[in-house]
Amino acid sequence: MRLLDSDLQAIQEVRSSLAEAKAAQKQLEKLTQQQVDRIIAAMAAAAEEHAERLGLLAVEETGFGKPADKKAKNLFVARDVYASIKEMKTVGIIGKDEARQIWEVAQPVGVVAAIVPSTNPTSTVLFKCMIALKARNAIVISPHPSALRCSQETAKLMRHSAEEAGAPPGLIHCLSVPSIEACGELMKHRLTDVILATGGAGMVKAAYSSGKPAYGVGPGNVPVFVHRSADIPRAVSRILQSKTFDYGTICASEQAIVADQPIKSRLVEELKRQGAYLLNEREKRQIAELILRGNGLNPRIVGKSPQAIADMAGISVPLETSVLVAEEKGVGLDYPFSVEKLSPILALYTVNDCLEGGRLCTELLELGGLGHTLGIHCGDEAVIEAFGLELPASRIIVNAGTTFGGIGATTGILPSMTLGCGAYGGNITSDNIGPQHLMNLKRVAFGIRDMQVEHEAAERLARQVIGTRQLGISREEVLDIVKSVLSQMKLG
Ligand SMILES: CC(=O)SCCNC(=O)CCNC(=O)[C@H](O)C(C)(C)COP(=O)(O)OP(=O)(O)OC[C@H]1O[C@@H](n2cnc3c(N)ncnc32)[C@H](O)[C@@H]1OP(=O)(O)O
């Protein structure tokens, strides 16, 4: 394979960024907790101040989503993520377990290689910079080519605010020439210590194949089961609010409603009443043709309004339409509504009971979101428990929108823009990622008990007894007697 000049230039940039980042990280490592916390506070404040501007840039450049919601995602990082990591100890001895006599010492991993999705190109950069530096790491970001400028601008803001607050220069880099080769070089280079990769399945595979420790977190295809015991108006309002947020670009947003038969017609009425548009068979076919491009998702519909998508398909929908809904029966690439759509389009399935519901949700997760997120609207705790125990999702969000629930904005889950899919999804963790994943814990462990070497002690005693030659019994019998005496002494 021959590389173009621009590729060589990109690879050179990766190497120089990593070298600078490595040197700066060595300096950062020497700062106190107070100094690190001051830097993170400054980064959060800058993120808050520029949330709107960066959100707008992201929409202008990628054409995905809504400015107000991109701003909200940036604010979520600046406020919620910041609040959750603010008090976290990440320097020196961060815990002393008196009972077990263990001290835990925080050790940064070094340089983080961060891969960022095109769907959250500013919020994920803010997020990864903050959690990397909080754990005293440097970071080199590989942006998506369609979000190059806004990701770069965000990284620049993070770098300036960190440096102004006392961070060593050169801790944060964002590549200016995105190329698959450069991204590969970044992931494999000896100066990279850990990969933090957020995106689709292909990229996650590339991250895990690099030979470096990697947190690769993959795509979602979130089903939401609405049980007969659910509060229907409330469930519908939560689902629609969640699904319309940023025109459906969050990986945890609902992709399919799985309705329990007895409440199906009430659910449909409520969906219509609250602004969803139910596609007829002809309209459904027209939209279906738009969803896939080859075997992948068509970027033209990603993060677009329902009206724009309807326009593309040559149909017209009311101005107030918030989501396009199509009744679907099958699951797989032959049924385009069943895939992750990253847009305000929902599939609607009907099942006879929760057993069938659980099976269908599993099929949908298996199609493209294994281990990611599942929603359930239900008033029956036994059903919730069964879904929690049996379904292959790392986050089971109950009576809340999955977009906000999954990222930890409306649930008690750790606020994060990077959601692990566990072994189900081929990921190393099912956690929401935070600074704790970007540091190693060293353990200083004191001796607290003597090793019991009963067998050896018994052998020794038995040998002594046999040595006196005054007993008419075998060596084995003597050994048993000694062992039993020793164990009784221990019990006493
Ligand atoms: C079938 C299903 O289940 S689909 C549901 C699962 N969902 C997914 O997997 C979503 C994954 N992501 C995507 O499909 C897409 O990124 C979308 C639809 C969100 C956006 O699509 P696009 O804007 O066209 O971006 P995409 O990532 O496909 O890349 C566009 C081009 O940039 C290239 N590119 C991607 N990353 C880089 C990079 N770091 N450096 C250089 N080039 C890159 C791609 O190779 C592609 O080139 P090509 O057009 O020559 O093939």
Ligand SMILES: NC(=O)C1=CN([C@@H]2O[C@H](COP(=O)(O)OP(=O)(O)OC[C@H]3O[C@@H](n4cnc5c(N)ncnc54)[C@H](O)[C@@H]3O)[C@@H](O)[C@H]2O)C=CC1
């Ligand atoms: N689990 C999670 O926390 C999240 C998952 N996602 C998922 O991400 C997807 C949307 O994001 P996209 O930008 O479309 O994903 P994508 O996988 O196309 O791109 C993600 C990043 O990887 C890079 N990349 C792509 N292919 C690569 C390869 N072969 N080698 C090296 N780098 C490569 C891209 O340039 C980009 O920076 C959705 O499927 C969504 O569910 C998005 C956000 C959060």
